[in-house]
Amino acid sequence: xxxxxxxxxxxxxxxxxxxxxxxxxxxxxxxxxxxxxxxxxxxxxxxxxxxxxxxxxxxxxxxxxxxxxxxxxxxxxxxxxxxxxxxxxxxxxxxxxxxxxxxxxxxxxxxxxxxxxxxxxxxxxxxxxxxxxxxxxxxxxxxxxxxxxxxxxxxxxxxxxxxxxxxxxxxxxxxxxxxxxxxxxxxxxxxxxxxxxxxxxxxxxxxxxxxxxxxxxxxxxxxxxxxxxxxxxxxxxxxxxxxxxxxxxxxxxxxxxxxxxxxxxxxxxxxxxxxxxxxxxxxxxxxxxxxxx
Numbered sequence: 001x002x003x004x005x006x007x008x009x010x011x012x013x014x015x016x017x018x019x020x021x022x023x024x025x026x027x028x029x030x031x032x033x034x035x036x037x038x039x040x041x042x043x044x045x046x047x048x049x050x051x052x053x054x055x056x057x058x059x060x061x062x063x064x065x066x067x068x069x070x071x072x073x074x075x076x077x078x079x080x081x082x083x084x085x086x087x088x089x090x091x092x093x094x095x096x097x098x099x100x101x102x103x104x105x106x107x108x109x110x111x112x113x114x115x116x117x118x119x120x121x122x123x124x125x126x127x128x129x130x131x132x133x134x135x136x137x138x139x140x141x142x143x144x145x146x147x148x149x150x151x152x153x154x155x156x157x158x159x160x161x162x163x164x165x166x167x168x169x170x171x172x173x174x175x176x177x178x179x180x181x182x183x184x185x186x187x188x189x190x191x192x193x194x195x196x197x198x199x200x201x202x203x204x205x206x207x208x209x210x211x212x213x214x215x216x217x218x219x220x221x222x223x224x225x226x227x228x229x230x231x232x233x234x235x236x237x238x239x240x241x242x243x244x245x246x247x248x249x250x251x252x253x254x255x256x257x258x259x260x261x262x263x264x265x266x267x268x269x270x271x272x273x274x275x276x277x278x279x280x281x282x283x284x285x286x287x288x289x290x291x292x293x
Contacts, residue, residue: 001025002150005058007051007074007081008095009037011231012121013064015128016094016154021045023153028057030074051075055084055091060147064094067239068101075105087113090143094119096175096240099165099247106139106164115143118164119151120171124218124231132156136174138167172247175240178215179261179278185216186282189223190289200224222279230277237278238265 001024006017009031020027021043028046030053031037041047048054051074055061061081065071071093075081085091091109093102093116102118109116117139127133133155137144144151144160151158161170185206192202206212207220219231241262248255264284271287273280 002059003028003057004150005029005048005054005061006045007031007054007061007063008065008070009040010064010066011125011229012128013062013094014040015125016062016064016133017045018043019128019131019154020150025150025153028054030054050079051081052079052084055081055089058089060090060092060150061085062092062094065097066095066236068097071095071097071101071105075108082108082112085109085112085114089114090117090147091115092117092119092147094121096120096171096243097168098243099168099172100250102138102168103165115140116164117143117147118167120168121155122171122174125229126218128154134159136161136167136170138162138164138170169247172240172244175237176244176255176258176261179237179241179265179281180257181213181215182219182279183261183264183281183285184211185220186223186285189220189282190285194289219277219279222277223282226279227277230275232278233275234265234268234278234280235274238262238269238274241265 004020004025005028006013007030009017009029017027017029017040028048029037030048030051034047037047063074065074081091091114106116117137119135119137122134131154135151135155135158137158137160141160161167188206189202193199203220203223207217241258244255244258264281267284268280
């Protein structure tokens with residue numbers, strides 16, 4: 001089996017790495033805060049001192065970090081992933097970052113003799129734990145076939161959308177839709193609730209209607225009880241909406257819903273809810289509906 005590496009063992013990355021360990025792969029890993037990788041080490045992950053050491057030890061190195069700046073921090077410099085790549089190695093980034101940054105990074109990876117794919121995911125923590133993520137892959141199709149057996153351990157569907165930069169554009173387009181769908185759900189529930197329908201009944205009605213989406217079914221129940229562990233924070237969703245606005249400016253697409261979501265997420269952050277799951281938008285809807293500023 002291929003020797004694997006994983007850089008960035010946060011909420012999603014740790015769960016993906018655990019599935020790879022469970023599948024029998026040898027996995028080397030790096031996380032900026034090493035203590036957070038304790039359970040993975042107990043499961044067999046070999047913790048390294050730098051992203052470079054991970055890339056040197058692995059045939060295929062994965063990374064999953066919060067934003068474009070974080071991706072630069074793990075790939076650049078004498079201890080970065082690029083310094084550990086060489087001929088026959090493959091690097092797969094799973095972060096949601098700038099498409100332009102991915103295109104530039106893929107060129108630098110190629111200069112080391114290695115190959116690069118980007119593989120952003122659709123799905124939250126339960127999908128990562130259950131191996132039912134959807135993977136959107138950008139890069140060379142032959143490289144994808146080399147990595148496919150590993151991808152199949154963590155996903156239910158693999159969609160090759162084109163060259164480097166195009167999969168991340170696809171992911172940004174998907175994430176643009178998520179808070180928009182939730183916002184309409186929350187407004188509908190509040191409208192029914194203030195018309196006399198109990199909140200739980202209103203939510204049940206909407207989530208079992210033709211209007212319901214997978215995203216709504218995942219996070220709609222958070223109106224009744226927020227999760228103890230944040231799946232994806234409002235601040236992180238704000239980052240993704242900004243990526244969408246930047247891509248819209250580059251491609252000439254006017255994104256009116258993205259501008260609205262940007263404003264709503266700004267309000268959530270201003271109210272001190274930025275580190276809560278972005279389902280906290282329901283509180284923003286209530287706040288605005290109460291006439292609060």
